[in-house]
Amino acid sequence: MSMDMSQFHGVFIEESHEHLDEMEHLLLALDPSSPDVEELNSIFRAAHSIKGGSGMFAFDALITVTHVMENIFDRARQGKFQFSARVIDGLLSAVDTLRTLLKSYTDATEPDWALVNTATADLELILDPSSEPAVDTKEQAYGFFVSVGAESSSSESSEGSTEASVKVGERDDEGFGFFEPLVSTAEAPMEAGGEGSNEVTENGDDEGFGFFEPLPGPATAELDQVDDEGFGFFAPSGQSDNQVYADEKGFPVSDGVSEEAITPATGLMDKPRPAAAKLAVTGSGKADSKAKPESTEASSIRVDIVKIDSLVNLVGELVITQSMLNLIGDELTGPTVERLHSALSELERNTRELQEGIMSIRMLPMSFVFNRFPRVVRDLSKKLNKKVDLQIEGGQTEIDKGLIERLVDPLTHLVRNSLDHGIELPDVRAARGKPETGRLTLKAEQKGGNILISVLDDGGGLDRDRILVKAYENNIDVVENPTDQQVWQLIMSAGFSTAAEVTDVSGRGVGMDVVKRNIESMGGRLEIESEAGLGSSFQIRLPLTLAILDGMSIAVGGQMFIIPLVNIIESVQPDKPQLKRIGNQQVLDLRDAYWPIVRLHQVMEVEPKSEDPCEGILVLIETSKTRFALLVDELIGQQQVVIKSLEQHYRRVPGVAGATIMGDGSVALILDAESLALRVEESVAVRSGNE
Amino acid sequence: MNNQPTVAPASQDTVSLEYLTFTLGDEHYGLDIMKVREIRGYEPVTKIANAPAFIKGVLNLRGDIVPIVDLRLKFNVGEASYNEFTIVIMLHINERIVGIVVDAVSDVINMQASDIKPPPEFGVAFDSQYLYGLAPVNEQMIILLNIEKLISSQELGLFDNNAVALEG
Numbered sequence: 001m002s003m004d005m006s007q008f009h010g011v012f013i014e015e016s017h018e019h020l021d022e023m024e025h026l027l028l029a030l031d032p033s034s035p036d037v038e039e040l041n042s043i044f045r046a047a048h049s050i051k052g053g054s055g056m057f058a059f060d061a062l063i064t065v066t067h068v069m070e071n072i073f074d075r076a077r078q079g080k081f082q083f084s085a086r087v088i089d090g091l092l093s094a095v096d097t098l099r100t101l102l103k104s105y106t107d108a109t110e111p112d113w114a115l116v117n118t119a120t121a122d123l124e125l126i127l128d129p130s131s132e133p134a135v136d137t138k139e140q141a142y143g144f145f146v147s148v149g150a151e152s153s154s155s156e157s158s159e160g161s162t163e164a165s166v167k168v169g170e171r172d173d174e175g176f177g178f179f180e181p182l183v184s185t186a187e188a189p190m191e192a193g194g195e196g197s198n199e200v201t202e203n204g205d206d207e208g209f210g211f212f213e214p215l216p217g218p219a220t221a222e223l224d225q226v227d228d229e230g231f232g233f234f235a236p237s238g239q240s241d242n243q244v245y246a247d248e249k250g251f252p253v254s255d256g257v258s259e260e261a262i263t264p265a266t267g268l269m270d271k272p273r274p275a276a277a278k279l280a281v282t283g284s285g286k287a288d289s290k291a292k293p294e295s296t297e298a299s300s301i302r303v304d305i306v307k308i309d310s311l312v313n314l315v316g317e318l319v320i321t322q323s324m325l326n327l328i329g330d331e332l333t334g335p336t337v338e339r340l341h342s343a344l345s346e347l348e349r350n351t352r353e354l355q356e357g358i359m360s361i362r363m364l365p366m367s368f369v370f371n372r373f374p375r376v377v378r379d380l381s382k383k384l385n386k387k388v389d390l391q392i393e394g395g396q397t398e399i400d401k402g403l404i405e406r407l408v409d410p411l412t413h414l415v416r417n418s419l420d421h422g423i424e425l426p427d428v429r430a431a432r433g434k435p436e437t438g439r440l441t442l443k444a445e446q447k448g449g450n451i452l453i454s455v456l457d458d459g460g461g462l463d464r465d466r467i468l469v470k471a472y473e474n475n476i477d478v479v480e481n482p483t484d485q486q487v488w489q490l491i492m493s494a495g496f497s498t499a500a501e502v503t504d505v506s507g508r509g510v511g512m513d514v515v516k517r518n519i520e521s522m523g524g525r526l527e528i529e530s531e532a533g534l535g536s537s538f539q540i541r542l543p544l545t546l547a548i549l550d551g552m553s554i555a556v557g558g559q560m561f562i563i564p565l566v567n568i569i570e571s572v573q574p575d576k577p578q579l580k581r582i583g584n585q586q587v588l589d590l591r592d593a594y595w596p597i598v599r600l601h602q603v604m605e606v607e608p609k610s611e612d613p614c615e616g617i618l619v620l621i622e623t624s625k626t627r628f629a630l631l632v633d634e635l636i637g638q639q640q641v642v643i644k645s646l647e648q649h650y651r652r653v654p655g656v657a658g659a660t661i662m663g664d665g666s667v668a669l670i671l672d673a674e675s676l677a678l679r680v681e682e683s684v685a686v687r688s689g690n691e
Numbered sequence: 692m693n694n695q696p697t698v699a700p701a702s703q704d705t706v707s708l709e710y711l712t713f714t715l716g717d718e719h720y721g722l723d724i725m726k727v728r729e730i731r732g733y734e735p736v737t738k739i740a741n742a743p744a745f746i747k748g749v750l751n752l753r754g755d756i757v758p759i760v761d762l763r764l765k766f767n768v769g770e771a772s773y774n775e776f777t778i779v780i781m782l783h784i785n786e787r788i789v790g791i792v793v794d795a796v797s798d799v800i801n802m803q804a805s806d807i808k809p810p811p812e813f814g815v816a817f818d819s820q821y822l823y824g825l826a827p828v829n830e831q832m833i834i835l836l837n838i839e840k841l842i843s844s845q846e847l848g849l850f851d852n853n854a855v856a857l858e859g
Contacts, residue, residue: 317754559738604740649787650749650758651850653739659749659756667737667751 012053013106016062019046020102021371024095028374032083035076044073050098061101061111068123069094075127090126092375094119305401308361315355316642322351323639323663352640364404366444366453367395372408373415373442380419387426387437388419394444399451403542406522407453410515414455414538415440417512422459422536432533434458450566453540462530467491488528492516525674549643551670553636553662554619557606560668562641562660563630567673569620571635574613588618588629595620595629598676603655604669609633626677643670710800710826712833713780713793715762716769719831720793721800722838726782730796733777743848752781752788758849761792765847769794784842789849791842800833802826807835818846 023046026039047069054062069091075081097119104111329337329344370392381388399407423429423438430436441456464487471478476493479486492512519526519540530536543549551562578589579597588595597618601608610616610633618629641660646653646669657672710721736748736759745765749756759779763771771792779790810822821844823835843850 320754604738606738606740644754644756646749646756649755649789650739651848654741656740659737661751661754661756665751666735667749667756669737669739 009057009105012057013102016050016053016102017099019050020095020098022046024092024375025371027088027091027095028378030083030088032085032088035083037077040073040077044070044077047073057105059101059105059111061113061116062098062105064116065094065098065101065119065123068120068127072123072127081127087126090122092379094123303361305362308358311358312362315351315358318351319355319640319642320661320663322347324665327663359400360398362401363398364401365395366397366399366404366451367392368404369407369411370395370442370444373411376412376415377419377440380416384419385425386419386423388423389437389439391439391441392443393441397444397446397451399444399542403451403522406518407540407542410518410526410540411442411453411455413512413515414540415442418455418457418459418536418538422457422461424460451542453542455538456535457537458535461532461534461536462488462491462528463532484530485528488530491528492526549641549660549670550638551641551660552619552638553641553668554600554617554632554634555636556600556604556633557608559604559606560636560662560666561600561604561632562668562670563619563621564657564670564673565638567621567623569622569627571617571619572629573616574618576614579613586613588613588620590620593627595627597629597631599631600671601631601633603676621673621676623674623677628677630676641668641670708802708804710802710833710835711780711796712798712800712828713778713796714769715766715793718768719797719833721802721826721833721835722780722782724799726784726838728781728783728788731779731781732775733773733779733792745847746849747792750790752790755788757781757788757790759790759792760842760847760849763792763794782838782842784839785850787850789842800826800828802835810834 023043026043026046030036030039030043047066051063051066051070054060054066072081072087072091076083097115100115101111326344326348329340332340373392374390377388377390418440423440424432424434426436429438439458441454443452443454443456445452464484467487467490468478468482471490471493474493476490478490482490492515516526519542522542524540524542527539527541528536529539549562550565552565552568553560553562555561572588572590574588574590580587580589580594582594586597588597595618597613599608599611601611608616608631613631616631616633617635618631619635620629621627641662643658644660646656646659653669655672655676657670657675659667659669662668709724711724711727712719712721714720734750736750738748739746739758742748743765745761747759747761749758751757761771763769773792776795778793778796780793780796781788781790807824807826810819810824821837821841823837826833826835841847
């Protein structure tokens with residue numbers, strides 16, 4: 001039997017990562033003194049699923065480690081093993097080892113066996129050094145049914161299960177042949193397997209069963225399912241023969257049983273792969289899922305992100321076409337125009353809903369990112385001898401998937417920074433009259449068209465003087481009498497680090513500028529606030545979606561521009577008395593607030609209708625840092641625009657965030673309020689130079 | 692300039708190349724037709740701030756925002772007038788699309804590499820580094836452009852990363 005298994009590697013690896021995340025999550029939540037059995041079961045299942053899958057692909061390194069982990073959890077489940085914080089540390093580091101190993105399998109490189117051996121040794125030390133040696137030989141002997149040997153070691157009925165495994169092996173051979181044509185169906189059912197698989201591992205107490213998992217999926221699933229009336233779900237794969245297994249204590253008869261199983265197996269092969277894969281995925285699902293109706297099981301599917309992206313693009317084009325139609329509709333006259341208009345507005349609504357729907361497919365909750373931080377914080381605070389309480393807020397805030405992936409690195413860096421540099425050692429904190437345990441808050445919230453992600457700590461805050469000294473030392477340009485904001489910005493310069501010594505936590509001085517660049521490449525901004533002695537706050541402000549923007553179209557000198565609606569506060573037509581002059585800067589005095597005036601025609605080098613603000617319109621714009629009034633000729637109207645990149649065929653243009661295609665097919669530039677704000681000072685300088 | 696892909700001269704000796712010929716003012720030029728995406732009439736463009744005068748602006752080419760360059764302005768040939776005969780050649784270079792404004796498009800010629808004479812060092816509006824050579828066709832001299840090099844050159848400043856790479 002030869003078969004290319006590599007096509008399944010991707011799925012397995014992806015699922016294994018999910019399991020590892022789950023394990024880590026559960027381990028962190030586990031209370032060592034009185035571990036919850038359900039949680040232990042979940043961890044066991046996760047480890048087991050990885051082991052099962054690894055068996056199928058002969059990823060021996062993974063098997064070896066997960067096997068020992070499994071033993072630990074198994075003992076713990078049976079109450080024969082006492083957890084301690086040290087044990088959890090050991091297990092967490094084993095999870096890391098698994099990640100490393102998984103990585104090497106992903107890259108198709110040889111796993112680091114030294115690492116495997118240390119990890120295994122460590123784990124066995126945790127467990128009990130006496131029980132293991134037999135296991136290895138069995139594992140060797142069965143090659144990719146290793147899980148069998150693994151199970152049997154901890155199983156009382158190892159005889160029976162071993163025999164069963166041999167049978168399964170045969171069946172497997174037959175079965176594989178059938179896998180091949182089915183690959184295409186694998187995707188959807190895979191997600192569906194959901195709860196069924198829980199049964200499998202949950203009943204995993206009957207050790208022998210577990211090893212079926214990597215093999216022809218449905219068969220095992222049903223085996224266990226039988227006990228739990230799980231039938232319905234697997235109905236399509238026609239597993240009736242498996243009733244044989246209805247007795248959970250069927251171990252002793254497993255010989256005969258698997259004989260029989262051989263026959264159904266070929267029939268079952270109908271959908272073997274999906275189910276097998278699913279077992280792996282959802283083994284870690286919630287334990288209480290038994291009772292759920294089958295209908296929920298098919299509630300999600302895996303879709304290639306490329307497909308979704310092409311939908312997003314198509315909808316973008318549709319929005320443009322739709323606004324073209326609107327324009328044409330407005331020009332028409334005649335008896336039918338009324339009906340056309342109502343049809344058009346119907347179309348507009350549908351388009352908008354379609355667009356929102358498709359964008360929401362790409363949205364994932366922030367907890368995808370946040371969930372990794374309890375571990376980071378735990379490890380780091382231990383390393384640094386600090387006491388830190390991590391709070392996560394707004395994990396359900398949804399954000400574009402593309403952004404999620406790119407947020408991980410910057411956020412990790414910020415969290416490490418806050419732990420390393422921000423929060424003080426317990427005695428220092430006590431001396432400063434603060435509680436010994438520092439608080440680190442990760443928060444996500446939606447504000448208007450932006451997502452605001454904050455990393456807040458109640459540590460010492462940024463040290464203004466030290467930053468300045470450091471900046472001079474590193475020859476970083478510093479303006480005279482910098483404001484706090486300007487000082488904070490300095491830490492984002494390349495090659496800047498205030499850490500007195502370089503640690504492996506942070507302080508290599510490559511950090512913050514990379515963070516800043518990463519965030520800016522997502523179209524976001526990093527804002528820093530800090531109060532000496534009270535703490536600091538790093539805020540990442542990101543656009544909600546990348547592709548579509550609510551904008552106000554305005555005209556200057558016959559050319560159209562789009563201002564993002566989020567930046568606009570209001571628009572006014574000023575009266576003469578409202579215009580004042582402060583130094584060289586013309587300002588608008590509106591309700592006792594002064595707004596510096598930026599002339600868009602100057603920035604964009606076009607000929608305005610009139611230079612006089614009283615004959616144009618002042619659009620009041622607020623960015624994260626400043627406010628100003630933008631002088632334009634006229635307002636055209638509010639509309640949704642699809643953001644197109646200027647850089648794709650041209651290059652970045654200062655003051656411009658991108659371009660869009662208007663209803664008539666012409667191009668309008670989308671203004672970048674933030675970088676226009678930076679030009680406020682510049683334009684003052686230019687004007688004073690001219691006058 | 693190392694980062695700019697150039698056509699290896701050796702490959703030209705044996706290959707017959709097709710050139711699209713066009714006029715700028717009174718001069719006749721040719722460019723590798725494989726780089727041409729399409730030819731269209733001149734349409735009003737959206738002006739871009741802080742760009743040199745020869746970059747006319749950007750326009751919408753079926754959803755792509757494409758910059759339009761007027762070579763006549765850049766190299767002071769002919770008169771930069773825009774009428775119904777003014778032509779834009781859309782080029783596809785390094786995964787990017789760029790439009791160049793020319794006075795007229797005349798022909799597609801087939802050229803043996805051996806027929807191409809070395810470019811003159813002076814007397815042509817373009818710097819010789821942007822030229823492949825001269826080709827005599829029907830008693831006319833056609834100046835063959837290395838359009839890829841010209842468009843991605845720092846001198847035109849069309850592409851960001853190019854400039855960055857060169858500085859680095």
